[in-house]
Amino acid sequence: MxxxxxxxxxxxxxxxxxxxxxxxxxxxxxTKTISLIDITHSFxxxxxxxxxxxxxxxxxxPRAIIAICxxxxxxxxxxxxxxxxxxxxxxxxxxxxxTGGALxxxxxxxxxxxxxxxxxxxxxxxxxxxxxxxxxxxxxxAPGGTTPLNLILSGSAFTAFSAALLAIHHLLDEQTFQxxxxxxVGSLLASDINVLYWCIPWIIIGLGGAIALAPSITAxxxxxxxxxxxxxxxxxxxxxxxxxxxxxxxxxxxxxxxxGFIGLVIPHVVRFWVGADYRWIVPYCILLGxxxxxxxxxxxxxxxxxxxxxxxxxxxxxxxxxxxxxxxxRVR
Amino acid sequence: xxxxxxxxxxxxxxxxxxSALLYSVILSLVLLAVMALATSTxxxxxxxxxxxxxxxxxxxxxxxxxxxxxxxxxxxxxSLVAALSGALFGLSGAxxxxxxxxxxxxxxxxxxxxxxxxxxxxxTILFPAYIDNYREISAFVGAVLIAVIIQLLRGxxxxxxxxxxxxxxxxxxxxxxxxxxxxxNLQSAMTALSWLAGSTHATGWHDVKTLxxxxxxxxxxxxxxxxxxSGISLGDEVAIGLGINLKSVMYLQLTISVGAAAxxxxxxxxxGFIGLLAPHLARKITRxxxxxxxxxxxxxxxxLVLAADILGKILxxxxxxxxxxxxxxxxxxxxxxxxxxKPS
Numbered sequence: 203m204x205x206x207x208x209x210x211x212x213x214x215x216x217x218x219x220x221x222x223x224x225x226x227x228x229x230x231x232x233t234k235t236i237s238l239i240d241i242t243h244s245f246x247x248x249x250x251x252x253x254x255x256x257x258x259x260x261x262x263x264p265r266a267i268i269a270i271c272x273x274x275x276x277x278x279x280x281x282x283x284x285x286x287x288x289x290x291x292x293x294x295x296x297x298x299x300x301t302g303g304a305l306x307x308x309x310x311x312x313x314x315x316x317x318x319x320x321x322x323x324x325x326x327x328x329x330x331x332x333x334x335x336x337x338x339x340x341x342x343x344a345p346g347g348t349t350p351l352n353l354i355l356s357g358s359a360f361t362a363f364s365a366a367l368l369a370i371h372h373l374l375d376e377q378t379f380q381x382x383x384x385x386x387v388g389s390l391l392a393s394d395i396n397v398l399y400w401c402i403p404w405i406i407i408g409l410g411g412a413i414a415l416a417p418s419i420t421a422x423x424x425x426x427x428x429x430x431x432x433x434x435x436x437x438x439x440x441x442x443x444x445x446x447x448x449x450x451x452x453x454x455x456x457x458x459x460x461x462g463f464i465g466l467v468i469p470h471v472v473r474f475w476v477g478a479d480y481r482w483i484v485p486y487c488i489l490l491g492x493x494x495x496x497x498x499x500x501x502x503x504x505x506x507x508x509x510x511x512x513x514x515x516x517x518x519x520x521x522x523x524x525x526x527x528x529x530x531x532r533v534r
Numbered sequence: 535x536x537x538x539x540x541x542x543x544x545x546x547x548x549x550x551x552x553s554a555l556l557y558s559v560i561l562s563l564v565l566l567a568v569m570a571l572a573t574s575t576x577x578x579x580x581x582x583x584x585x586x587x588x589x590x591x592x593x594x595x596x597x598x599x600x601x602x603x604x605x606x607x608x609x610x611x612x613s614l615v616a617a618l619s620g621a622l623f624g625l626s627g628a629x630x631x632x633x634x635x636x637x638x639x640x641x642x643x644x645x646x647x648x649x650x651x652x653x654x655x656x657x658t659i660l661f662p663a664y665i666d667n668y669r670e671i672s673a674f675v676g677a678v679l680i681a682v683i684i685q686l687l688r689g690x691x692x693x694x695x696x697x698x699x700x701x702x703x704x705x706x707x708x709x710x711x712x713x714x715x716x717x718x719n720l721q722s723a724m725t726a727l728s729w730l731a732g733s734t735h736a737t738g739w740h741d742v743k744t745l746x747x748x749x750x751x752x753x754x755x756x757x758x759x760x761x762x763x764s765g766i767s768l769g770d771e772v773a774i775g776l777g778i779n780l781k782s783v784m785y786l787q788l789t790i791s792v793g794a795a796a797x798x799x800x801x802x803x804x805x806g807f808i809g810l811l812a813p814h815l816a817r818k819i820t821r822x823x824x825x826x827x828x829x830x831x832x833x834x835x836x837x838l839v840l841a842a843d844i845l846g847k848i849l850x851x852x853x854x855x856x857x858x859x860x861x862x863x864x865x866x867x868x869x870x871x872x873x874x875x876k877p878s
Contacts, residue, residue, distance in 0.1 A: 355873055369859050370863075463705075519710070522702050526687060526703065
């Protein structure tokens with residue numbers, strides 16, 4: 203074991219500890235601060251009559267678990283996109299996939315009136331996939347191909363278009379607007395733990411796929427010639443990776459609405475730490491994404507107590523300056 | 535077939551192509567026709583006959599005595615506001631595209647509209663007492679501030695960075711605006727929200743006056759500097775070689791485009807994609823010199839916003855769609871088309 207590997211492995215342990223600390227912080231802070239003793243007791247000596255135990259187990263723990271899943275999914279999907287497209291500015295939100303997924307969910311819940319949550323992740327996935335294909339198609343036909351600029355421009359045009367569709371929909375149907383308003387800015391407040399049960403298989407497929415494909419992403423990120431030289435079937439790998447990205451993004455949309463810039467921020471921070479090897483980047487993204495979103499969500503509930511800020515707004519307020527910095531540093 | 539005007543010992547000179555002048559006249563007529571259509575459509579139906587005679591103030595010929603009031607108090611100012619703001623957005627886009635040397639620039643894409651929007655929303659939510667008197671000024675200050683910030687961030691980098699940075703800044707500002715809207719006073723938030731959708735209803739003669747003054751000032755300024763535009767579009771080196779004072783012209787263009795977009799935004803809210811589309815459509819209609827191109831762009835912008843306003847009135851009647859939504863719906867696909875098309 204050389205020094206780099208040793209550093210990276212200890213890093214994973216540090217991350218795990220941080221994740222647990224963030225989880226505890228998330229569980230204890232809120233409208234009512236709950237002590238560490240109550241939190242631990244609620245896990246191994248659950249008392250139905252104890253109000254604190256109920257708050258932890260029924261309200262805060264589901265929300266924390268959803269935050270962990272969403273953070274991990276978005277961070278990994280951002281990392282995969284950046285690796286495959288060799289584009290430091292790739293992010294599921296900037297490429298219109300989040301709004302596309304959200305649009306599909308809103309249309310689905312208005313026109314189909316489905317009570318069942320089974321199809322929600324799938325509907326979001328179809329929306330995200332369609333928008334990814336459209337944005338990618340436009341950018342690849344533009345002069346210069348899928349450069350960061352072309353992708354972002356076609357992504358922002360697509361976002362503007364679907365935002366206008368959403369606004370029209372709200373104007374005509376105030377009922378859904380009331381129901382969907384918090385969800386559409388990206389919030390964990392209204393997240394439903396039942397949706398999570400339907401998402402877990404998808405999360406396992408997506409994250410498992412990302413970990414399994416990680417070595418070939420490292421090769422792909424060095425360029426297509428290198429990847430072919432290393433014996434990788436580029437076409438097939440790209441389709442597999444696209445499937446992973448779409449699954450992960452749509453799970454996040456179905457759970458928490460569009461949360462911007464997480465897929466951009468986390469992979470860059472991770473790469474700063476562990477270098478360019480995706481066998482390390484993917485697991486780090488899972489952990490750091492989870493920690494980050496737990497932290498942001500705690501912040502969102504804590505800043506203006508007893509109200510709470512929508513989580514999606516804070517991720518943008520932190521992510522956008524980083525995006526600006528990246529443009530300044532990385533675009534020649 | 536050219537017509538050249540030289541004034542002030544050739545310090546001011548421009549060349550018009552006759553066919554382009556002809557098209558300007560045709561477009562002006564189209565604009566008048568669309569205006570007439572705009573004054574007669576709406577939830578209260580007024581026949582073209584009635585709207586024609588009430589515009590001439592010949593009330594004795596009217597079939598419906600109500601028509602005159604509706605036209606003069608509501609429809610006419612609204613149509614004029616739509617047309618003037620469209621012209622201002624068009625001018626702003628044309629100059630921005632020339633300055634960044636990128637055909638895809640648009641004030642709403644690079645954060646200028648958002649800067650104006652932020653200033654107005656802050657004013658609406660935090661200081662609702664001042665909103666009527668200081669809306670234009672605050673929008674202008676906000677837009678200029680954001681443009682300066684983006685320009686400072688860009689430094690000496692590639693003009694493309696201006697757009698990328700603008701998108702980042704725009705996302706950041708949108709998040710702040712959403713925060714303010716969610717946690718501000720509900721009444722002010724609703725006012726701000728209807729303005730943010732880019733709407734021309736609830737506008738009056740007061741707004742027409744503001745926009746008209748701004749339009750006259752900015753169209754004169756931009757025609758005055760039009761001669762340098764073709765030089766600048768050929769690149770910095772060529773422009774300097776042709777004796778253009780690059781720095782001062784850049785500042786002038788930035789001021790005009792930011793100012794025009796800011797004032798139009800202050801009145802009707804951020805209308806997307808007009809500044810992007812108007813110059814392209816104008817160029818598609820006919821080839822012309824830069825000064826005439828600016829005039830054509832203003833006309834096309836005016837027609838576009840008026841058409842969007844009419845569409846918004848009739849698409850889902852009796853619910854009225856804000857013109858800004860219609861322009862986004864039409865503008866975004868056209869933007870994608872422009873992105874795909876190989877540069878000629």
